[in-house]
């Protein structure tokens with residue numbers, strides 16, 4: 581996967597957001613970590629994977645994918661802020677969705693405590709493993725990321 585092109589698109593979006601919101605000199609790293617935690621929670625809710633008490637089905641794949649790429653935006657953005665860039669590595673085998681969600685929450689917490697290259701690589705891998713578990717292909721990620729990136733630009737231009 582051409583992660584470089586994701587980082588390039590993310591960098592343009594982040595610069596646009598910081599300029600539009602007049603946040604140029606402000607650190608928003610902790611805000612992005614909280615945003616990522618919230619996005620992962622929203623994503624888990626759409627899958628309903630942990631709702632053993634309910635027979636209602638999960639949301640459609642497109643809805644779950646859109647939530648997933650929101651989180652991907654924040655992980656790319658955190659990498660840019662701290663100058664960490666994902667290096668492709670082998671991923672663990674498919675897990676239960678609940679286990680994959682618990683793993684990513686642990687990875688985010690670890691990254692918050694220790695903002696190191698190693699914890700960033702681990703965070704990124706955990707997120708990709710979650711994506712695999714949810715059944716997303718690389719093509720799914722590319723298409724959905726591109727689409728949401730454009731929406732995010734438009735929202736800024738519309739005074740979101």
Ligand SMILES: O=c1ccn([C@H]2C[C@H](O)[C@@H](COP(=O)(O)OP(=O)(O)OP(=O)(O)O)O2)c(=O)[nH]1
Pocket residue numbers: 593594597649650651653654657728732
């Ligand atoms: O510096 C930033 C800040 C935000 N985003 C992106 C990530 C995500 O794709 C979107 C924010 O998530 P969302 O679209 O869910 O925003 P929201 O304000 O929570 O929307 P809604 O009220 O529709 O849920 O903005 C970035 O890429 N960089």
